[in-house]
Amino acid sequence: MPSMRQSYTVTVPEDPPAPAFPFLKPDLRRKSSAMSGSVLVSTFVGLLINQAKNSKNAQGLVGLRNLGNTCFMNSILQCLSNTHDLRDYCLHNSHRRDLNNNSRANTALMEEFAKLTQTLWRSTSSDAVSPSEFKTQIQKYAPRFVGYNQQDAQEFLRFLLDGLHNDVNRVTVRPRIQVQDFDHLSDDEKGKIMWSKYLEREDSKVVDLFVGQLKSSLTCSDCGYCSTVFDPFWDLSLPIAKKSSGEVSLMDCIRLFTKEDVLDGDEKPTCYRCKSRRKCTKKFTIQKFPKILVLHLKRFSEARVRTSKLSTFVNFPIRDLDLREFASENSTHAVYNLYAVSNHSGTTMGGHYTAYCRNPVLGEWYNFNDSRVTPMSSSQVRSSDAYVLFYELSTSSRM
Numbered sequence: 001m002p003s004m005r006q007s008y009t010v011t012v013p014e015d016p017p018a019p020a021f022p023f024l025k026p027d028l029r030r031k032s033s034a035m036s037g038s039v040l041v042s043t044f045v046g047l048l049i050n051q052a053k054n055s056k057n058a059q060g061l062v063g064l065r066n067l068g069n070t071c072f073m074n075s076i077l078q079c080l081s082n083t084h085d086l087r088d089y090c091l092h093n094s095h096r097r098d099l100n101n102n103s104r105a106n107t108a109l110m111e112e113f114a115k116l117t118q119t120l121w122r123s124t125s126s127d128a129v130s131p132s133e134f135k136t137q138i139q140k141y142a143p144r145f146v147g148y149n150q151q152d153a154q155e156f157l158r159f160l161l162d163g164l165h166n167d168v169n170r171v172t173v174r175p176r177i178q179v180q181d182f183d184h185l186s187d188d189e190k191g192k193i194m195w196s197k198y199l200e201r202e203d204s205k206v207v208d209l210f211v212g213q214l215k216s217s218l219t220c221s222d223c224g225y226c227s228t229v230f231d232p233f234w235d236l237s238l239p240i241a242k243k244s245s246g247e248v249s250l251m252d253c254i255r256l257f258t259k260e261d262v263l264d265g266d267e268k269p270t271c272y273r274c275k276s277r278r279k280c281t282k283k284f285t286i287q288k289f290p291k292i293l294v295l296h297l298k299r300f301s302e303a304r305v306r307t308s309k310l311s312t313f314v315n316f317p318i319r320d321l322d323l324r325e326f327a328s329e330n331s332t333h334a335v336y337n338l339y340a341v342s343n344h345s346g347t348t349m350g351g352h353y354t355a356y357c358r359n360p361v362l363g364e365w366y367n368f369n370d371s372r373v374t375p376m377s378s379s380q381v382r383s384s385d386a387y388v389l390f391y392e393l394s395t396s397s398r399m
């Protein structure tokens with residue numbers, strides 16, 4: 001429906017920037033200005049009292065109604081609602097600017113996502129919000145989410161971020177892919193070129209926040225030639241490390257993910273120098289650290305056909321997750337702080353998703369269980385239900 005899309009993006013009005021205090025709703029201000037002086041004073045006092053009473057509801061602490069097995073969706077939406085920069089992007093209507101430049105895509109998903117985020121942060125009622133209009137859009141984008149079956153939260157996150165990115169991609173015409181030889185360049189230069197080539201095609205606020213770059217090095221066991229490949233990543237799916245005793249740490253899982261792997265037998269790659277298939281070792285390092293690092297703990301045997309679940313307790317730090325040892329370059333600072341967790345409790349057959357999020361304004365942790373939102377202690381955040389972890393690069397790490 002190209003004509004519909006076009007008229008849709010053209011007629012979208014530019015909203016004024018969000019007020020500094022989201023609970024001071026424009027309609028309330030309009031009402032009070034129309035009243036006489038004395039009434040205005042008492043209304044103002046009443047407004048202050050209301051502010052104190054309602055500030056809890058107006059600060060992103062609003063639940064989402066379960067539409068029937070949609071806890072996977074609610075859990076991820078609350079994690080994203082508490083993603084500071086993405087929240088601001090929606091609250092300030094900055095996405096509109098990016099939508100307008102883009103008539104290629106159907107932009108309804110981003111619009112609905114922004115509307116929902118705005119409702120979560122500006123609602124003055126404590127009533128849970130229904131995400132049904134958002135659901136209509138996500139299932140238009142990804143038909144697998146039609147109906148009311150339990151779905152995988154991480155898979156949903158991938159589809160959602162991809163859909164949002166497509167709606168606000170600053171690239172309207174993707175250049176053709178040209179095969180070029182970068183083997184004469186240093187790894188660092190090659191990584192930079194590959195990243196800029198990626199941005200020529202995929203460039204959005206979503207990419208700014210969530211996408212990093214992984215370097216895989218393939219070393220020939222015969223001649224020692226090392227070839228490198230750079231790939232963007234939107235999250236890292238970590239295998240859960242197994243230990244005979246003691247707890248498993250998140251670092252153990254990341255080490256397992258990045259550990260050197262031998263490619264032999266049928267998996268033997270072709271060595272560029274030997275010009276024939278050779279046994280090689282493969283290793284991952286992180287070339288570019290994303291602002292928001294999403295770590296998915298592979299608890300399920302397979303996302304689509306879940307046959308078993310590992311309920312191993314993975315100990316993860318809430319503050320100062322230092323990933324420097326996984327960096328391609330030695331000098332990189334890569335320290336992250338946790339701000340949200342999507343949890344899965346129960347078994348593969350019947351389970352329930354919740355979210356633990358640190359409110360970016362209040363700095364306190366809350367438990368989002370569909371329509372219920374309750375405060376919690378940061379000491380309760382770590383549990384064996386943790387499934388998808390959301391980390392933010394610490395500001396001192398940003399360059």
Ligand SMILES: [Zn+2]
Nearest residue numbers: 220223271274
């Ligand atoms: Zn070789």
